[in-house]
Amino acid sequence: MMRRGWPVLTASMAWLVTTPMCFAQEVSQLRGEAFLAGKTAVDPPPDEPKNSHAYLTVSGPAALRMYRAMPAKEEHNLCEQGKRLKRAGGLTCSVTRDGRNATCDFSVDLGKGELAAGRPC
Numbered sequence: 001m002m003r004r005g006w007p008v009l010t011a012s013m014a015w016l017v018t019t020p021m022c023f024a025q026e027v028s029q030l031r032g033e034a035f036l037a038g039k040t041a042v043d044p045p046p047d048e049p050k051n052s053h054a055y056l057t058v059s060g061p062a063a064l065r066m067y068r069a070m071p072a073k074e075e076h077n078l079c080e081q082g083k084r085l086k087r088a089g090g091l092t093c094s095v096t097r098d099g100r101n102a103t104c105d106f107s108v109d110l111g112k113g114e115l116a117a118g119r120p121c
Contacts, residue, residue, distance in 0.1 A: 028060070028061040028062040029060050029062060030058060030060065030062040031058070031059045031062070032057050032058045032059050032060075032063075033056070033059075034055065034057070035054075035055050036051045036053070036110075037051070037052075037053055037055060038050050038051070038052050038053065039052055039109070039116070041055060041107075041120055042120050051110070052109065053107040053108065053109055053110060053116060054107060054108045054110055055105070055106075055118060055119050056105070056106055056108070056118070057103055057104070057105050058103065058104040058105075059103045059104075063102040063103050063104045064095070064102040066091075066102070066104050067093040067094070067102040067104065070086040070088055070091075072086035072087055072088050074086055075087075079094075079121035080094060082096070083095060083097065084097075090106050090107065090115045090116045090117045090118065091104060091105075091106045091115065092105050092106070092117075092118055093105075104118075105118025105119050106118040
């Protein structure tokens with residue numbers, strides 16, 4: 001009985017190996033930076049923990065894909081002259097004037113595992 005299943009198994013494995021990855025999502029290169037700080041990254045109150053949030057900046061092709069995929073309304077970036085931005089909750093992505101480079105900023109509350117606002121201006 002096992003011998004009859006081998007041709008089917010072999011053909012299935014050959015198909016999986018030789019078929020293009022048409023069912024997978026396209027992966028983009030991820031670059032970025034991270035730092036730890038409190039909920040208030042700039043001038044925090046003295047009693048606030050200083051390592052409660054991981055602040056992350058994603059750049060490169062992954063950030064550009066994120067920016068383009070965001071359904072948010074585009075607005076002027078008041079922090080970085082000549083850039084446009086989109087916001088969704090704690091996520092902010094900005095793109096250069098030529099539309100070729102982007103960065104996305106957010107933080108993660110390490111105690112709750114929730115998305116929060118990213119780096120300040």
